[in-house]
Amino acid sequence: MADPEIKSYAPHHESQSPAVTESRTARTVLMIVTFAFLGIFLLLPLIIVFKEAFAKGIEAYTQALGEPDTRSAIRLTLLVAAISVPLNVVFGISAAWAIAKFEFKGKAFLTTLIDLPFSVSPVISGLVYVLLFGAQGLLGAWLKAHGIVILFAVPGIVLATIFVTFPFVARELIPLMQEQGNGDEEAALSLGANGWQAFWYVTLPNVKWGLLYGVLLCNARAMGEFGAVSVVSGHIRGLTNTMPLHVEILYNEYNAAAAFAVASLLAGLALVTLVLKTLLEMRYGAEIAATRGH
């Protein structure tokens, strides 16, 4: 919400606003520290990634990306994202819908549970799947008897990715849906819409920017996830290596140029995500303001 109080204090010119009590020196020091930190820890590495990627020229770069193993890693990453992101959109919308629009026992517990993937180390999430689906695991014998392969194969990678990226969409939608309440849906139902029509014509458009924002973050994480995927993947070249895993393998083989070439793709993805996220925030912020204006 654009709080008018805060807005009126936000200075649009250089003059010192009444809310700022720190001296000019203090402010300068704080800003320098922040910029220095961001420069050293974020900007510099990003520049180095691209510099190293192109260290041996464009030709070497395209050649590194043309490698069959690399291409397979890119394909696998895209496949994993293409499966896990839509599933998490569905899960996220259902969870947000249940939590925001219904009253039921255990709601607080469910809300906490949704945050679990954020609070647990991704490596642990991966290990859980090994314990569950591995040869010595809980379901291992049964899976083997039925010829189902999950661990060290694409299904395991997808499962681990879904687990790690689950909260993004749900967490984005829950506060938004809670704030909007049931009024619009009730209006749609009273006008004769069935549940599906109410969802499609009313609920979804009301949350579309929030949803897109969640999808974007979910996708970035799905493509970039390392820890959980690393545990369940088995690192089989050309088969179960995603891009982040492939980067590590190449680097460990002292193939820095190729490693950085693949890394540059991931970095590029991060940059695109960042730009889209900023654009969405600008758009989404206006939408929220319009909503509150009601």
Added chain:
Amino acid sequence: MEVRVANVRKEFERFPALHDVSLDIKSGELIALLGPSGSGKTTLLRLIAGLERPTRGKIFFGEEDASQKSIQERNVGFVFQHYALFRHMTVADNIGFGLKVRHGPSRRSAKEIRRRASELLNLVQLSGLEKRYPAQLSGGQRQRVALARAMAIEPAVLLLDEPFGALDAQVRRELRRWLRDIHDATGHTTVFVTHDQEEALELADRVVVMSQGRIEQVGTADEIYDTPNSPFVYGFIGESSSLPVKVEDGQVWIADRPIGLSAPHAPQGEATLFFRPHDVDLVEECNGCIAGTVAASRRVAGTRRVELEIGGERQRVEIELPVDHPAAQKSRVAFRPRRWKLFPAA
């Protein structure tokens, strides 16, 4: 369409919001559900709409039992306090929504829906605003659009939940008159919820006064105002003063003095006397009257409101005098209620 609410009870997680409520709404009637917050008026409206299901009891639309029907099947027009307009749709799309989501033979073409939306916009006096979005409208305009949207489906009953609650006083009065005109023109059976008695008494054919999950009284504005049937209604509707009294030998007493009101049919014992501050006669010689010391005197618009302390208990009551009445200058005033009612003390 006639609506009959028969012995409806509604509980929210064991907490009763409505106790055994029955109400007959006549076809074409404009009826108000009036009560303080927590009286169950909105719950009753939502039960009629089908947004809630009764814990017990039934709701009939005409002869048909609607209790088990969903809100879609009941075909009601519901107008929400905060409009609930679809913010991403234009005014025309909002109004046409109910027609657009229809299936089967009643489905209309896009052109027909547009024409109907324009017709309704005309009816609510907003022609030309078809392409606007809700955020570009004033509160009063939004509520008109919400009403047009509810009427587009040709509802059996029109239900309005505090329709003017979020608007400022000027717009409220304007919309009140406008809603009455629309009702007279279209003849929809209409139920609206309000906590504003002025709105209810002015607008509705009949008023349903509710308190604590029960219907206290149903009647026309005159009936409700002139013959309240409970202490609650007397106190809630209009101005009122009350005094603890005693009934003995068919006379009303305050402490040990009869006050000149005879109540031959009232039960003996403790009671509460209610009267309207403006419904009093001043008397010179206190020979059977209520006498009190003037505690305060306020000018209220065209009259003077005098607060009196009565008897040893110093009970305070208010009476209304003409502005230039000499009694307002005196330190003691004696009066007798012209119209009054006794309720046995609880």
